[in-house]
Amino acid sequence: QVQLVESGGGLVQAGGSLRLSCAASGSIFSINAMGWHRQAPGKQRELVAHITSGGSTNYADSVKGRFTISRDNAKNTVYLQMNSLKPEDTAVYYCNADITRQSVSGYRLYDYWGKGTLVTVSS
Numbered sequence: 810q811v812q813l814v815e816s817g818g819g820l821v822q823a824g825g826s827l828r829l830s831c832a833a834s835g836s837i838f839s840i841n842a843m844g845w846h847r848q849a850p851g852k853q854r855e856l857v858a859h860i861t862s863g864g865s866t867n868y869a870d871s872v873k874g875r876f877t878i879s880r881d882n883a884k885n886t887v888y889l890q891m892n893s894l895k896p897e898d899t900a901v902y903y904c905n906a907d908i909t910r911q912s913v914s915g916y917r918l919y920d921y922w923g924k925g926t927l928v929t930v931s932s
Contacts, residue, residue, distance in 0.1 A: 811835035811921050815904050818926030821894055825930070829889040831904030831923055838916060841907040843880055843887040847900035847928075854903070858889060872898075894930045901925040 817829040833840060844859040858868045858878035866878050877890040887904055903925045909918050 811837060811908055811910070811919070813904055813906060813921050813923035815902065815923045815926040818902060818928045820929045820931065823894060823896055823930055823932050825894050826890070826892045827894065827928060829891070829902055829904075829926060829928075831887045831906075833885040833906055833908065833921070836910055837885065838909045838911045840882070840885055841909065841918070843878075843904065843906045845878060845887070845889045845902055845904055847898075847902045848925075849897075849900040852900075857902070860887065891928070894928075896930045896932045899928060899930050901927050 812835055813831055813833050815829060815831045817827060821827055841862050842859060845857040846854050847857050848854040856869055857872055858876055860866045860878045860880050868876060875893045880887045904923045906921050907918055908921055909916050
């Protein structure tokens, strides 16, 4: 089995910073792309940032220049550094990862999600 566990959420004032972490553990052969998504109350879940296994990144327009995604492949961990936070960044943040697992029948790619961590930005 595989688990993704997020941490680092909390309450911060507008203009402040937070760093989210997401660690993958379990029966993992390799991790491909990893990403952060968020869902604000009453809104659909949206992609915040994405990073490939090679380190290429892309961001939602709303966070460009403020958020930075990175990963530590040795630790199976992805990070999201969030600076200049705004009240509209308030949401539950979820990480996800495309993970290859090995079984008796070969290799297979799975999409896993964490349970989320709440980020609240006060004005």
